[in-house]
Amino acid sequence: MTLVPEPATRTPKAEQTRQTIVDAAMRLFREGGYDRTTMRAIADEAGVSLGNAYYYFSSKEHLVQAYYLRVQEEHAAAAEAVLDGDATFAGRLRGVLTSWVDVAEPYHEFAGKFFKNAAEPTSPLSPFSTESTAAREDAIGLYRRVVDGSDVKVAKVLREELPELLWLLQMGVVLFWVYDGSPGQRRTRLLVDKAVPLVDRLVRMTRLPVVKGVVDDLLDLLRTLRG
Amino acid sequence: MTLVPEPATRTPKAEQTRQTIVDAAMRLFREGGYDRTTMRAIADEAGVSLGNAYYYFSSKEHLVQAYYLRVQEEHAAAAEAVLDGDATFAGRLRGVLTSWVDVAEPYHEFAGKFFKNAAEPTSPLSPFSTESTAAREDAIGLYRRVVDGSDVKVAKVLREELPELLWLLQMGVVLFWVYDGSPGQRRTRLLVDKAVPLVDRLVRMTRLPVVKGVVDDLLDLLRTLRG
DNA sequence: ACGAACTCTTGAACACGTTCAAAATCTCGT
DNA sequence: ACGAGATTTTGAACGTGTTCAAGAGTTCGT
Numbered sequence: 001m002t003l004v005p006e007p008a009t010r011t012p013k014a015e016q017t018r019q020t021i022v023d024a025a026m027r028l029f030r031e032g033g034y035d036r037t038t039m040r041a042i043a044d045e046a047g048v049s050l051g052n053a054y055y056y057f058s059s060k061e062h063l064v065q066a067y068y069l070r071v072q073e074e075h076a077a078a079a080e081a082v083l084d085g086d087a088t089f090a091g092r093l094r095g096v097l098t099s100w101v102d103v104a105e106p107y108h109e110f111a112g113k114f115f116k117n118a119a120e121p122t123s124p125l126s127p128f129s130t131e132s133t134a135a136r137e138d139a140i141g142l143y144r145r146v147v148d149g150s151d152v153k154v155a156k157v158l159r160e161e162l163p164e165l166l167w168l169l170q171m172g173v174v175l176f177w178v179y180d181g182s183p184g185q186r187r188t189r190l191l192v193d194k195a196v197p198l199v200d201r202l203v204r205m206t207r208l209p210v211v212k213g214v215v216d217d218l219l220d221l222l223r224t225l226r227g
Numbered sequence: 228m229t230l231v232p233e234p235a236t237r238t239p240k241a242e243q244t245r246q247t248i249v250d251a252a253m254r255l256f257r258e259g260g261y262d263r264t265t266m267r268a269i270a271d272e273a274g275v276s277l278g279n280a281y282y283y284f285s286s287k288e289h290l291v292q293a294y295y296l297r298v299q300e301e302h303a304a305a306a307e308a309v310l311d312g313d314a315t316f317a318g319r320l321r322g323v324l325t326s327w328v329d330v331a332e333p334y335h336e337f338a339g340k341f342f343k344n345a346a347e348p349t350s351p352l353s354p355f356s357t358e359s360t361a362a363r364e365d366a367i368g369l370y371r372r373v374v375d376g377s378d379v380k381v382a383k384v385l386r387e388e389l390p391e392l393l394w395l396l397q398m399g400v401v402l403f404w405v406y407d408g409s410p411g412q413r414r415t416r417l418l419v420d421k422a423v424p425l426v427d428r429l430v431r432m433t434r435l436p437v438v439k440g441v442v443d444d445l446l447d448l449l450r451t452l453r454g
Numbered sequence: 455a456c457g458a459a460c461t462c463t464t465g466a467a468c469a470c471g472t473t474c475a476a477a478a479t480c481t482c483g484t
Numbered sequence: 485a486c487g488a489g490a491t492t493t494t495g496a497a498c499g500t501g502t503t504c505a506a507g508a509g510t511t512c513g514t
Contacts, residue, residue: 014492038470049494051473060471112348119346121339121406128406176452179348179355187454194451198444210437217425224421225403227414241462265500276464278503287501461510468503478493484486 018056021046022066034064034110064114065125067107072135074103076142083145089152090200093166096146097173097192101185104177108185115178127171140167155206155215161222162203169199245283248273249293256294261340288344288352292359295352299362301330303369310372316379317427320393323373324400324419328412331404335412342405354398367394382433382442388449389430396426 024046028037039060043053057063082095104111118125127136143166147159154162173195177188206215251272255264266287270280284290309322331338345352354363370393374386381389400422404415433442 017492039472040470050471051495052493054472055492058472116343116347119405120343121408126406179353181348182454187451190451191448194444194448198441198448201441201444205438205441208437210435211432214425214428214432217421217428221418221421221425224414224417244462266502267500277501278465279463281502282462285502456514458513459511461508463508464504464506466504469501471498471500473498474494474496476494478491480491481489483488 014056017046017048017052021048021053021056022063025063026067029067029110030106034113061113061117064110064117067110068114068125071104071107072138075100076138078103079142083149087149087151089147089150089203090196092146092150093199094192094196096142097170097196098189100170100173101177101188101192105185108177108180111178136167139170140164143167143170152200152203153207154203155212157219158203158206158215161219165222166199169195241283244273244275244279248275248280248283249290252290253294253297256291256337260337261291261344286351288350289358291341291344291352292362294341295359296362298331298334299366302327303365305330306369310376314376314378316374316377316430317423319373319377320426321419321423323369324397324423325416327397327400328404328415328419332412335404338405363394366397367391370394370397379427379430380434381430382439384446385430385433385442388446391453392449393426396422 021042025037025042028041028045031037039053040050042063043050046053078099079096082099083092086092086095114125117123118127120126123129126132140163143163146166147154147162173188173192176191177185180188182188205211248269252264252269255268255272258264266280267277269290270277273280305326306323309326310319313319313322341352344350345354347353348355350356351358353359367390370390373393374381374389400415400419403418404412407415409415432438
């Protein structure tokens with residue numbers, strides 16, 4: 001698998017060609033779906049040769065990665081509005097999760113293809129890979145803002161780790177979303193609506209003395225997860 | 228996607244041919260991995276024509292289901308010993324999860340390849356697909372036995388749903404396991420060791436009046452997950 | 455035993471992702 | 485302006501999953 005040149009080394013011309021190809025691919029993916037869009041059609045639409053498309057993107061699935069990055073950026077922007085307008089923990093969490101579903105909706109059809117790629121343990125596209133560290137930390141940072149800007153009261157030992165736990169929650173939501181075949185991903189939205197009050201309740205409960213042991217176990221588990 | 232004839236309608240001869248093909252495929256998958264094993268090679272090894280292999284298995288991925296079934300059967304057998312020898316909930320749960328890691332260990336090296344294909348939502352290999360319904364229900368049945376044969380005290384409303392929740396826990400463990408590169412999947416075993424006491428504690432807590440609301444929320448959430 | 459209907463088998467053909475060696479174009483030091 | 489080296493572009497060729505139309509074999513009612 002040949003690597004695409006780093007952004008810093010790309011000439012403006014090359015960057016433009018890249019964009020042309022991505023745009024063509026997106027257009028065709030939207031019109032005909034991922035499977036029925038061939039690399040030949042994408043190259044044609046972009047006005048380049050088949051081989052040239054492969055010069056810029058080493059596989060069809062790498063084109064999907066461009067989609068993924070776009071979703072991340074759009075989500076960060078959409079979440080901003082939510083974080084400005086709500087001070088309750090539940091409201092902020094629900095808003096950030098729901099805005100992800102909103103932003104990602106147009107991409108749902110190809111998400112499966114991307115997911116397939118990311119699922120391979122050795123893939124740099126995996127959310128757990130070192131290559132994804134930056135993107136992952138950005139996402140966790142978003143949840144840190146959800147927590148910090150809110151009125152939530154949480155057990156002290158947990159506060160530091162809560163953003164990462166919420167990011168894991170998002171990973172769960174994304175997993176469900178990928179498999180969600182309902183129109184407009186209605187079921188995922190329902191899931192968010194149900195999960196958020198539950199999480200809100202759970203988080204507030206962490207200050208009760210009865211659950212101290214549970215919280216400690218959970219943190220221990222999280223550290224094991226991290227390695 | 229054409230459906231394979233139902234078992235009941237298959238002649239003994241046809242069933243034998245099916246087995247021959249499955250055996251050939253398993254042998255080659257083990258030797259060279261999923262991706263590098265071609266349908267042509269499988270057909271050759273089985274002594275049938277390419278088209279004939281497709282008469283029995285409508286896709287390459289359908290062939291892999293036999294592999295999953297085998298792991299599951301081995302796990303069911305290994306779990307039996309545990310379920311006979313331990314009456315504590317935590318012990319039974321830990322034993323069943325750990326025996327899965329034991330059984331699956333020889334397959335870990337190329338499990339990633341299979342997983343990549345199973346992760347695609349439209350794949351019949353997905354644990355959530357209709358093609359996997361029977362296997363899924365068997366697995367949930369195993370966790371029903373973990374619960375029923377144990378001394379665990381659990382909130383009445385939860386008891387019925389607990390096996391499915393434990394199966395979801397196993398899916399989580401499997402997910403972690405696939406990504407676990409540590410020798411002998413040491414980290415996954417550690418994860419099980421940490422998660423089981425936590426789950427045990429949580430389950431017992433469900434009878435406390437304080438957490439009644441949480442349990443109700445959780446069940447509601449589970450029903451949403453199921454659709 | 456005959457023929458119709460069904461089941462099974464075949465391999466050529468197809469579509470599409472991907473590779474590659476060669477050609478075209480560009481860059482830059484002299 | 486020149487040429488060497490790097491970058492970009494090309495499309496034919498390849499491998500593989502899958503399809504399909506045609507043929508061989510089997511079953512069964514009469």
